[in-house]
Amino acid sequence: MTDTTTQPSTEVDYSGVPLVEMRDIRVAFGGIHAVDGVSVDLYPGEVVALVGGNGAGKSTLIHTLAGAHPCDSGDIIVNGTPVTIRNPRDARGLGIEVIFQKLALADNIDAAGNVFLGREMRNRFGALDDSAMASATRDVMKRLNPRFKNLKTPVKSLSGGQRQSVAIARAVHFNAKILIMDEPTAALGPAETAQVRDLVTQLKAEGIGIFLISHDIHDVFDLSDRISVMLQGKLVGTVKKNEVTKDEVLAMIIMGKQPGEATSREIAELHG
Amino acid sequence: MTVSDVNVTTPTDQAAQDKKTFKSLLASSEVDTRLGGMVVALLVIWVAFNILSGGNFLTSRNLWNLSVQSASIAIMATGMVLIIVSRNIDLSVGSLLGFLGYVMAVVQTKWIPESLGLGFDQWYTWIVALAVGLLLGAIIGAVQGFVVAYGGVPAFIVTLGGFLVWRGLIFRMGEQGATLSPLDKTFKLIGGGPEGSLGEWRSWVLGLLGCAGVCFSIYRSRARRQRYDLGVRPLGMDIGFAVFGCLVIIAGIALVAIGYESPISGDPTGVAYPVVILIVVTLLMTYVAKRRRFGRYVFAFGGNPEAADLGGINTRKTVMYTFVLMGVLCALSAAVQTARLDAAVTNLGVQNELDVISAAVIGGTSFAGGIGTIPGAVLGAVIMQSLRSGMVLLKIDSPSQDIVVGVVLVTAVAIDSFIRMGKRRSMLAALSVGLVISAIIIQTGRQ
Known part of the structure; x- marks a missing residue:
């Protein structure tokens, strides 16, 4: 390891306390175990990709961390302290911010209103301070998307990339320590995807830990430090990106085989 | 493209630009166009009933x-x-x-x-x-x-x-x-x-309060936006809005509230x-x-x-x-x-x-x-x-009134959704169908 500058993603410090540890998380819907005893962790400045097919339980797992719905059993430990997350407000209190797949924006409200949704700035009479919120939003946007101008129009009329900027601005403005990105590039064009990728690198450099849920194996390999693979509600394994090949990760996703377990013939079948 | 090219405009460009500036002026005024359209619709209804009723509306x-x-x-x-x-x-x-x-x-x-x-x-x-x-x-x-x-x-x-x-x-x-x-x-x-009205001088006090409120809120929103450097409307436009708002309030109070004299005492009733x-x-x-x-x-x-x-x-x-x-x-x-x-x-x-x-x-x-x-x-x-009251003045029976109100309701929502979808023609079609049906019902419903 002589040249570390070209591989900044390997510089994660695993010696300290993890930002988040989720231990033995279980969630059941009716009789179906959507998440069945999964443990994952995340360190400062690290990107952990959560991958798996449809219905593997990635979103459900991450929703328990975001407070979107509770887990049936298991522990969540943030900065070494066990915590209870019952709703989105609890999660935000712990510095956990989420960018949901469906973006979770109120279409009829402007960018500033969305960035501050649920955490509005108010003046001394308790009324909404729209000018202050617009001004703060403009400042965050300067960092994320300098071309963003439409602070006062409902976000319905914005493009996919601009809407994504609004969703990310919401997380960034409130100084997230832990960021959850659920398919952040699914709805975006190539240029906008590149923008989001830059942003991930930038946030990582600031010491923010990111859980990245993605279907795109290229995104996963380009952005993440470690990869946790889920299959049918269970964790197949967590691997360091630098120690595996894409084929090995595909074998984990599809067949649930550990790296090295899958035969070359099986891997050939994956491509067939 | 050189700098000199930019200034060359053909007549059609000019027309397009005029249209654009009007649009951007409208946008920069931040006037709610939907609300503006409704005010226009209301004025049209008023004038129409006034003509039909021979100046009684x-x-x-x-x-x-x-x-x-x-x-x-x-x-x-x-x-x-x-x-x-x-x-x-x-x-x-x-x-x-x-x-x-x-x-x-x-x-x-x-x-x-x-x-x-x-x-x-x-x-x-x-x-x-x-x-x-x-x-x-x-x-x-x-x-x-x-x-x-x-x-x-x-x-x-x-x-x-x-x-x-x-x-x-x-x-x-x-x-x-x-x-x-x-x-x-x-x-x-x-x-x-x-008796349950403000009377003359208190109505004027209310009107003056209203004018002061209009001016103050326009001034305040301008000051706040300037403070955060968010871009303000042209000063002339803000002053125009303030003057217009005050004129509407004063005209409303003078012509309607004060203009209506109590049938009992003969004094102006007020609001x-x-x-x-x-x-x-x-x-x-x-x-x-x-x-x-x-x-x-x-x-x-x-x-x-x-x-x-x-x-x-x-x-x-x-x-x-x-x-x-x-x-x-x-x-x-x-x-x-x-x-x-x-x-x-x-x-x-x-x-x-x-x-x-x-x-x-x-x-x-x-x-x-x-x-x-x-x-x-x-x-x-x-x-x-206004529709109901106008039709009463025209001596239209109550079932016909209900029909007209029903037609107007559906037409209004249809027009609104066509405008939202950007379908101008459908909007005009809905408007004319609604108007024709209403006109027929009003004409045939007269007693």
């Missing part, structure tokens, strides 16, 4: 009556906006209004004077009656809202139940629903009439109390909808319930409070209507729910949720009442 007397008749529906419509914006509906407002009006009447004609033996027309009678009505309205609203928000029962069902229950309760109260009359002398003033109540309610509700967190949450929930939930908003509480507000506004309207009749009758407020919902919808409130304005709903109520 645009008289001080008629407009003054129109303002009083619109007030009670408009007061409730401001609350209905928030209910519909949050993807619910309230079918119980007419029955609730009847019930609350009846309770207030019982308080002032039975409980205070007879049951408690305190006598009629005490100084506090109207205050107690009104307070009981407002409180009961809030409680009933809270109950309905609780069942909708926390019980998960659709608002349509809950308020359909309320529609039957509150009307039924009127008959169960006291003497099987006898008419209660007369009411307390002070309470009666809430209903308007020559009627129901209209004063409506103005206060409109300002307060606009403030709540636009400037308070609660209002922001109502609109956020209507726009995307899931996003509101994930944003950490207590959406259930928000929905419940929209019904509480609706209940309080029903009580206010109930006070206005009973006071105006000087009696509580069992069929008070029958069909009011339909008028209130229509007013909100004509005023641009969308059932898809998240869209609607308080001033729009008030304008919607005035448009509805």
Whole structure:
């Protein structure tokens, strides 16, 4: 390891306390175990990709961390302290911010209103301070998307990339320590995807830990430090990106085989 | 492209640019075009009825009556906006209004004077009656809202139940629903009439307050935007708005409120109390909808319930409070209507729910949720009442009136949704179909 500058993603410090540890998380819907005893962790400045097919339980797992719905059993430990997350407000209190797949924006409200949704700035009479919120939003946007101008129009009329900027601005403005990105590039064009990728690198450099849920194996390999693979509600394994090949990760996703377990013939079948 | 190229414009470019600058001027004025369109529609209706009735519509007397008749529906419509914006509906407002009006009447004609033996027309009678009505309205609203928000029962069902229950309760109260009359002398003033009005000099004070308010709010919003460097309208435009706003207020008071002379005393009547109540309610509700967190949450929930939930908003509480507000506004309207009749009758407020919902919808409130304005709903109520009042002047029978109001309601919503989809032609088609049908019904309905 002589040249570390070209591989900044390997510089994660695993010696300290993890930002988040989720231990033995279980969630059941009716009789179906959507998440069945999964443990994952995340360190400062690290990107952990959560991958798996449809219905593997990635979103459900991450929703328990975001407070979107509770887990049936298991522990969540943030900065070494066990915590209870019952709703989105609890999660935000712990510095956990989420960018949901469906973006979770109120279409009829402007960018500033969305960035501050649920955490509005108010003046001394308790009324909404729209000018202050617009001004703060403009400042965050300067960092994320300098071309963003439409602070006062409902976000319905914005493009996919601009809407994504609004969703990310919401997380960034409130100084997230832990960021959850659920398919952040699914709805975006190539240029906008590149923008989001830059942003991930930038946030990582600031010491923010990111859980990245993605279907795109290229995104996963380009952005993440470690990869946790889920299959049918269970964790197949967590691997360091630098120690595996894409084929090995595909074998984990599809067949649930550990790296090295899958035969070359099986891997050939994956491509067939 | 060199610099000199940029300045070369052909005539067609020039025309396109003019159109563009007009559009950008309109955009920079931040005038609500939908609201502007409604004002134009209202003026067209007024002028049309004035011509058809041979100049009887645009008289001080008629407009003054129109303002009083619109007030009670408009007061409730401001609350209905928030209910519909949050993807619910309230079918119980007419029955609730009847019930609350009846309770207030019982308080002032039975409980205070007879049951408690305190006598009629005490100084506090109207205050107690009104307070009981407002409180009961809030409680009933809270109950309905609780069942909708926390019980998960659709608002349509809950308020359909309320529609039957509150009307039924009127008959169960006291003497099987006898008419209660007369009411307390002070309470009666809430209903308007020559005595229940501000009179000349107080109307002018109200007008001056209004002008000062318009100027102050324009100045304040300008100052705030300058402070945060957010870009302001051209100064001339702001001054123009302020002058225009003041002129409208002064003209309204001079021509309508002062112009209408009391048939009893011959003095100018001034602004009627129901209209004063409506103005206060409109300002307060606009403030709540636009400037308070609660209002922001109502609109956020209507726009995307899931996003509101994930944003950490207590959406259930928000929905419940929209019904509480609706209940309080029903009580206010109930006070206005009973006071105006000087009696509580069992069929008070029958069909009011339909008028209130229509007013909100004509005023641009969308059932898809998240869209609607308080001033729009008030304008919607005035448009509805203008249609009715105009048709009465033209001596059109009541069933034909209903047909026209129904046609206008559907046409208004069709036009609104076509404009939103950018379908100009369909919009014009809807407009002409609506106009033709209305014209035929009005022409054939004359007695």
